[in-house]
Amino acid sequence: MDMKRLAIGTIVGGVTLYAVGYVMFDIATVDYYAANNAAASISRDVNLQWSIGLGYLYLAALLTFVLVSRAGVLTIGTGAAIGAVVGFLVWAGVDFIRYGYEDRWNLTLTIIDSLLGAVQTGIGGAVIAAVLARVPKSAMA
Amino acid sequence: MDMKRIAIGTIVGGIAYFVLGYLIFNLAAGDYYAANRPPGFSRDAPIVWAAALGSLGLGLLLTLGIMSRAGALTIAGGVVTGALYNFLVWFGVDFLHHSGQEAQNLTLTVVDPLLELIRGGLTGAAIAAVLAMVPKSTAARPAA
Numbered sequence: 001m002d003m004k005r006l007a008i009g010t011i012v013g014g015v016t017l018y019a020v021g022y023v024m025f026d027i028a029t030v031d032y033y034a035a036n037n038a039a040a041s042i043s044r045d046v047n048l049q050w051s052i053g054l055g056y057l058y059l060a061a062l063l064t065f066v067l068v069s070r071a072g073v074l075t076i077g078t079g080a081a082i083g084a085v086v087g088f089l090v091w092a093g094v095d096f097i098r099y100g101y102e103d104r105w106n107l108t109l110t111i112i113d114s115l116l117g118a119v120q121t122g123i124g125g126a127v128i129a130a131v132l133a134r135v136p137k138s139a140m141a
Numbered sequence: 142m143d144m145k146r147i148a149i150g151t152i153v154g155g156i157a158y159f160v161l162g163y164l165i166f167n168l169a170a171g172d173y174y175a176a177n178r179p180p181g182f183s184r185d186a187p188i189v190w191a192a193a194l195g196s197l198g199l200g201l202l203l204t205l206g207i208m209s210r211a212g213a214l215t216i217a218g219g220v221v222t223g224a225l226y227n228f229l230v231w232f233g234v235d236f237l238h239h240s241g242q243e244a245q246n247l248t249l250t251v252v253d254p255l256l257e258l259i260r261g262g263l264t265g266a267a268i269a270a271v272l273a274m275v276p277k278s279t280a281a282r283p284a285a
Contacts, residue, residue, distance in 0.1 A: 042179050048240040051250075055236035062229035069209060089202040094234045096195030097162070100188045103181070104244065110191075 002138045005068055006061070009128045013060030016127040018053055020120050029116065036109035062086070063121060064128055074133060076126045083125015084118045091117030143278045147204055150268045154200030157267040159193055161260045170256065177249040200268070202226060203261065207268050216269045223265015224258045231257035 025033065026047075037043065063086055067079060092114035099110040166174065175183065206226045207219050232254035239250040 042182070042243045044241055044243060051236045051240035055233045055238075055240065057233075058229050058236070059233035062226065062233065065225070065229070066206065066209075069211075071209075071211070085205075086202065089198050089205075090230050090234070093195045093198035093202065094230065096191045096198065098195075100190075100192030100195065101166075101183060102244070103184055104242075 002068060004138055005132055005135050006064055008135055009064030009068065009132050010057060010061040012131045013063055013124050013128045014053065014057040017056040017060055017120060017124045020123050021052070021056065024116055024120055032112075033109065036106050037104070059090070059121070060124060060128070062090075063125055064132075067125065067128055067132065074129050076130050076133075079129025080122045080126035083128070084122030086125070087121020088114055088118035090121070143208075145278055146208065146272055146275050147201070149275055150204030150208065150272050151197060151201040153271045154203050154264050154268045155193070155197035156200075157264045158200050158203075158260065159196040161263055162192070162196065165256055165260055173252075174245075174249065177246050178244060182244055199227070199230070200264065202230075203265055204268055204272075207265060207272070214269055214273050216266050216273070219265040219267075219269025219272075220262045221265070223268065224262035227261020227264070228254050228258040230261075 034043075063083055066086055067074060067082060070078075070082065072078075095105070095110045095113050095117075098104055099107065105113070203223050203226055207214070207222045210218055210222055212218070235245070235250045235253050238244060239247065245253070
């Protein structure tokens with residue numbers, strides 16, 4: 001495993017997911033989420049930015065790990081496609097499990113969130129692939 | 142891409158993920174979770190189909206991860222891949238949810254992905270053990 005490429009992809013991906021997530025979830029769809037959130041009473045008045053950053057770093061690490069483990073040439077298109085698939089599976093899996101056990105979101109938001117997560121992670125995968133294409137592979141790896 | 146192996150891995154992984162989730166999060170740690178969450182947040186009666194559907198999705202993710210590993214498919218490799226994938230998924234998701242909601246305190250936000258590490262590892266072992274018994278499709282093999 002090429003740790004340098006893994007670290008670069010994780011940082012670039014984390015920053016991208018954070019920026020795209022802010023635009024998608026804190027600006028574009030914030031009212032929609034608020035209207036479909038049954039757990040609004042426990043929503044924070046101010047989001048914990050360090051927690052958002054940490055969460056996206058770990059998801060970016062997963063996405064980068066998947067991309068660098070893959071055989072074949074890494075292109076922006078494959079990065080976007082793999083990112084979208086990984087993002088959809090992660091968020092659909094988590095959202096439906098949480099919907100099953102918790103009174104947090106309604107079913108519509110559970111589905112919409114999975115699709116938005118796929119878009120966000122697809123963009124993240126494309127950016128990671130674009131950057132990693134410029135980072136030479138380590139001879140050790 | 143060997144669709145038969147993906148389908149088998151997804152079903153086995155989904156079932157293992159669901160059953161392990163019940164054992165770990167409902168039976169073993171149910172009281173701990175209840176004590177660290179706001180009252181009335183968890184459903185009185187779980188929606189089982191939703192939890193099963195979510196488990197299938199994550200079973201598919203783990204299957205794809207295990208099948209894309211270089212080298213021979215082993216149970217140990219399945220444990221490592223499953224644990225790593227599931228830990229990263231839930232660590233990321235838990236901290237993202239913790240950032241905007243007081244649904245779980247910080248301690249539970251850290252403990253949850255550690256328990257998911259166990260669930261992912263055991264699910265990965267089940268997927269790898271079953272896939273090792275399923276012959277690869279000739280259509281999925283690269284041409285000689």
